[in-house]
Amino acid sequence: MSTNIVWHEASIAKEERHKKNKHRSFILWFTGLSASGKSSVANAFAHTLFERGNQTYVLDGDNIRHGLNNDLGFTEEDRKENIRRIGEVAKLFVDSGQIVLTAFISPYRADRSLVRELVEEGDFLEVYVKCSVEECEKRDPKGLYKKARNEEIKNFTGISAPYEEPINPEIILDTEQYSIEQCVEQLTAILLEKGLI
Numbered sequence: 001m002s003t004n005i006v007w008h009e010a011s012i013a014k015e016e017r018h019k020k021n022k023h024r025s026f027i028l029w030f031t032g033l034s035a036s037g038k039s040s041v042a043n044a045f046a047h048t049l050f051e052r053g054n055q056t057y058v059l060d061g062d063n064i065r066h067g068l069n070n071d072l073g074f075t076e077e078d079r080k081e082n083i084r085r086i087g088e089v090a091k092l093f094v095d096s097g098q099i100v101l102t103a104f105i106s107p108y109r110a111d112r113s114l115v116r117e118l119v120e121e122g123d124f125l126e127v128y129v130k131c132s133v134e135e136c137e138k139r140d141p142k143g144l145y146k147k148a149r150n151e152e153i154k155n156f157t158g159i160s161a162p163y164e165e166p167i168n169p170e171i172i173l174d175t176e177q178y179s180i181e182q183c184v185e186q187l188t189a190i191l192l193e194k195g196l197i
Helices: 014-021 038-051 061-066 076-095 109-118 133-139 144-149 180-193
Strands: 026-031 056-060 099-103 124-130 171-174
Touching: 026 038, 026 076, 026 109, 038 056, 038 061, 038 099, 038 124, 038 180, 056 061, 056 076, 061 076, 076 099, 076 109, 109 124, 171 180
Parallel strands: 026 099, 026 124, 056 099, 124 171
Antiparallel strands: none
């Protein structure tokens, strides 16, 4: 842990950014199996928010592993560190006034809880992108399930590594039953009802 460091308060408060943006900032934490539709829904919804005039950004699992987290593998320890770092980045986005959408498998409940604790109450909404392993495996757009079944990929969530479903997520989007567009409509309606957008 670093020593001799001091936290500097921002000259512009989060609440001032909310006032200027005409909306609150918060995290929509999309969690679910690989190929469940996390990135697809998150990006489609980000476009909807952008069209509404909201300040928003998507943090995607693969994209983050190309840069910030390119030193991490897929062991349990590396997965935990991956989510810890993303949580810290998401917190900065919230402080900057953005609605941040994160699309990460984030298989462990404890890690998702840790991110929730980083921000103020109400600033973290867990979105469970629900889809069965069987359906995800049928989709398999990157061929990862096939590789995992052939033991070419170790520690693959849903096959050789666990996925802990959310117990009480704020939002559940069932991508096995509904299209991406329908999920975006559901998400829009829920956030409007909550007064968040």
